[in-house]
Amino acid sequence: MSSLEIDHLHKSYGSLRALRDLTFDVKAGEIFGFVGSNGAGKTTAMRIMLGVLAADAGEVRWNGAPLDLRTRRRVGYMPEERGLYPKMKVGEQLRFLAGLHGMSPADADAAVTRWTDRLGVGARRGDAVEKLSLGNQQRVQLAAALVHDPDILVLDEPFSGLDPVAVDVMSAVLRERADAGVPVIFSSHQLDLVERLCDRVGIVRSGQVEALGTIDELRRTERPQWRLDVQADRPDVVTAVSAVPGVLVAPAPGRTQAVVVELTDSAVGAEQAVLAAAMRLGAVREFSPVRPTLADLFRDVVSAGEAAGEPSQEPAPDGRRRRDRRKVAA
Numbered sequence: 372m373s374s375l376e377i378d379h380l381h382k383s384y385g386s387l388r389a390l391r392d393l394t395f396d397v398k399a400g401e402i403f404g405f406v407g408s409n410g411a412g413k414t415t416a417m418r419i420m421l422g423v424l425a426a427d428a429g430e431v432r433w434n435g436a437p438l439d440l441r442t443r444r445r446v447g448y449m450p451e452e453r454g455l456y457p458k459m460k461v462g463e464q465l466r467f468l469a470g471l472h473g474m475s476p477a478d479a480d481a482a483v484t485r486w487t488d489r490l491g492v493g494a495r496r497g498d499a500v501e502k503l504s505l506g507n508q509q510r511v512q513l514a515a516a517l518v519h520d521p522d523i524l525v526l527d528e529p530f531s532g533l534d535p536v537a538v539d540v541m542s543a544v545l546r547e548r549a550d551a552g553v554p555v556i557f558s559s560h561q562l563d564l565v566e567r568l569c570d571r572v573g574i575v576r577s578g579q580v581e582a583l584g585t586i587d588e589l590r591r592t593e594r595p596q597w598r599l600d601v602q603a604d605r606p607d608v609v610t611a612v613s614a615v616p617g618v619l620v621a622p623a624p625g626r627t628q629a630v631v632v633e634l635t636d637s638a639v640g641a642e643q644a645v646l647a648a649a650m651r652l653g654a655v656r657e658f659s660p661v662r663p664t665l666a667d668l669f670r671d672v673v674s675a676g677e678a679a680g681e682p683s684q685e686p687a688p689d690g691r692r693r694r695d696r697r698k699v700a701a
């Protein structure tokens with residue numbers, strides 16, 4: 372199957388190592404979420420994918436061949452710093468960009484009309500870009516990435532600053548392009564959105580991919596946790612459940628009587644024993660698996676870096692208990 376391969380990229384800015392052996396791939400037809408703390412190296416990697424920045428070592432390949440000038444013209448790129456000419460009219464600008472990608476004037480015209488309409492800025496084709504709100508400028512920026520019907524989409528923070536309707540339109544467009552066989556990679560700090568939209572996710576920390584896979588695969592790298600709520604005093608519950616070998620018990624977050632029970636490697640499958648111990652104390656109101664969100668998984672990757680002595684690149688976690696990772700898919 373064809374894919375965009377990011378193969379062992381290294382990049383330094385002076386003494387700062389921005390990318391260290393960054394490796395992953397984005398398959399044709401999938402939406403890949405590229406997430407990481409501020410300064411983790413996402414923009415650097417995306418610029419290298421497009422060829423506006425050279426790697427010190429490593430390679431980006433499409434369908435097995437290094438990306439050359441011809442293939443790069445087939446990439447739709449949305450840069451983080453945005454790249455529109457403020458004084459130029461929206462339609463004129465998009466037609467110009469389509470021309471740079473080799474489209475005929477008639478094809479460019481049709482594509483500009485189609486994409487500006489689709490992205491809700493059709494009525495603004497005759498306006499200078501600077502007259503548009505930031506969110507609408509961003510819609511135009513996405514139109515610029517799509518207008519030449521690219522074979523690959525590389526989008527740096529495409530959702531930042533968009534209203535919920537624009538987020539829905541943008542999400543639908545990305546899914547549609549992926550369904551048409553395009554590999555789509557985008558960076559974002561909106562982890563709920565990434566979780567909802569992406570087929571696979573790569574979490575990058577300090578220039579390296581620390582976790583890679585579907586959200587479900589990433590969840591399986593965590594120790595199982597169960598939320599337990601019993602009509603009994605919490606100390607009783609903690610004592611009773613802690614007696615099950617290999618089980619760790621902690622208060623559940625928030626103002627609640629519940630506890631979170633974590634099953635260590637030696638307690639795999641011990642949830643029935645935990646439940647039985649709890650039921651001896653009284654009626655169990657709730658016993659349910661805790662499914663970590665992408666935000667939880669992300670926090671774990673960041674805090675694992677802090678524990679390893681790497682500087683924090685992100686605000687401190689919000690006081691939630693750290694979940695121990697058993698292994699990391701990379």
Ligand SMILES: Nc1ncnc2c1ncn2[C@@H]1O[C@H](COP(=O)(O)OP(=O)(O)OP(=O)(O)O)[C@@H](O)[C@H]1O
Pocket residue numbers: 384387389407408409410411412413414415416451
């Ligand atoms: N042109 C540059 N010169 C020097 N250092 C740079 C340059 N561009 C980026 N860096 C540094 O390289 C590291 C990676 O930056 P990059 O912009 O790739 O991170 P990012 O993951 O995209 O961050 P953000 O989420 O904040 O956009 C950072 O420490 C940044 O300060």
